[in-house]
Amino acid sequence: MKHPFAHYRSLFPVLESKIHLASCSQGAISKTVSESIEEYMNSLLSMGVNWNQAIKEVEKAKSSFAKLIGAAPDEIAVFSSVSDIFSAIASSLSFEKGKNIVVTTDMDFPTVGHVWLAQEKFGANVRFIPSQQGVIPLEYYERYVTSDTLITSISHIGYHNGFKQDIQAIAEIVHRKGSLLLVDAYQSAGQVPIDVKKMDIDILAAGTRKYILGIPGISFLYTVDEQFL
Template sequence: MPNADLYELAEKYRPEFPVFRSATYLNTCSLGALSERSRSALIEFADLWSRWGASAWYDHWLAATDDVRSAFARLIGADAAETALAPSISAALSTVVSAVDFRERTKVVTTELDFPTLVYHFLAKREQGVETVVLTSADGVSVPLEAFAEVVDEQTALVATSHVYFTTGAIQDVTGLARLAHERGALCLVDAYQSTGQLPVNARELDVDILLTGALKWLLGGAGLAFTYVRRSLTEKLRPTVVSWFGVENQFAFDPRRLTLRGDARRFELGTPAVPTVYTSRAGLELVEEVGVGQIRRRVSSLTEDLVERAQAAGLRVRGAATLETRSGIVMIEHPDPAAAVRRLMEAGVIADWRPGAVRLSPHFYNTTDDNEIAIRLLAG
């Protein structure tokens, strides 16, 4: 699609995001901007709560949880039966990994570029005999397949890493990783928090076993809801030991004498979901689906390139993946005091973020090159 059309896309959807009336928002990888649809959905939830109290569960809220599971399934090319809701990635990880048998194969391979919660989860299992290999990144941007290939072996239970690395925005070759893991008899778990909503993600094509993501960032749904995908052929084999009443057959039979886990991925659900976020994320997922992840990818790619070019032209150093194909909408601009720089941006009306040594900017489809221009001018000034 030509750039002009992509520009129209931003113009069309930008009015849906009130933040742009008062600020330049470039921090989607921390928190997607609130849309008018999600705000209305939140009010709809409150109205239902106010009018019906607990009866809203049966007539509205349980159906809304089905809607988000289905929307998430469509987003990643899966069936709703392969999806489950969780309060956070950390919680989703806890239940799904509780089903992995580490007795025969004791090793987990992950990387230093992964979000710490992923790595902590396995480090905490050291006493139980789980050995966590944390691969280092030679260039500080990504970890090549060859580095995984050197350590993934017949002792490896799980290869667990990100689709997009949260600090550098580098896109990992997940298909290659899944192939490698499977060739050596291991499972492949992917943290897709930073990819779903900004990149086309198809769990079947990636051939991953477990995929985790959440509503907060590129899916524009706010805090409190994560999504789990477990490959159908694996679900029955994975018996979680971290369970809840939402994960059993006949949930409303309230029978504490027997535990009969559901046959689908909802066996990994953990208790009452955050219904306000079910509402806001249903609206967010609808918006992402309406715009289309293919279009979003093209728009975000062109904004990312523009941002990198502007930064380099202004004499700033960009830390990120080398090629267009492996670069996503997270741009790290090196800075000696990024926290102070982000504060100054904030005072000038630009909402950004930082990580050690760099200011982090992350445009979504609602951004424009004018946003980039403002941010880079302030950073360079």
């Protein structure tokens, strides 16, 4: 029997000989992506930087990502890595006494925890929610997020075990306590539906090399919070 996705699968040469299970690290690369990279390199070789074309492509990428997460293109900024986005956000915050707590979890990507810990010298106080047998019980957010929490920084899907959090339910708790909600969607974007408006996410970060099936070096920030625009 012909595979129902035979045409789509044929775009990914690796699938002819392998079962690709590594999308949490690097998604399978399609011929289309590879050809686009080649085209870009050839254009650099033949004409140098083509700024106008590059900006057009960036705008197209912003629109596609916005559509994927239910946002508008002007709510998206392009970066070079997800860690880069966390650094940009963290360094734009003021950690005032009485509103200086950063809540994150021990299941978040290590670079994320390090970016937050680096803010302690600027007045941040980082609190790690401990996971319980690979999950974070929803009620922990009630306990760990308090009125002095400035930002709650969590993953939609965990990078090492695939634990998926109920973002909408967490947003309700976090916002009731007066905290911003930052969601690391690198392991969920392209894999499960995301609607930033419905989920009430203030800031979202994701990159292209995992389930978006692209390459490293491109990441997207979503936010409507004026302090980050």
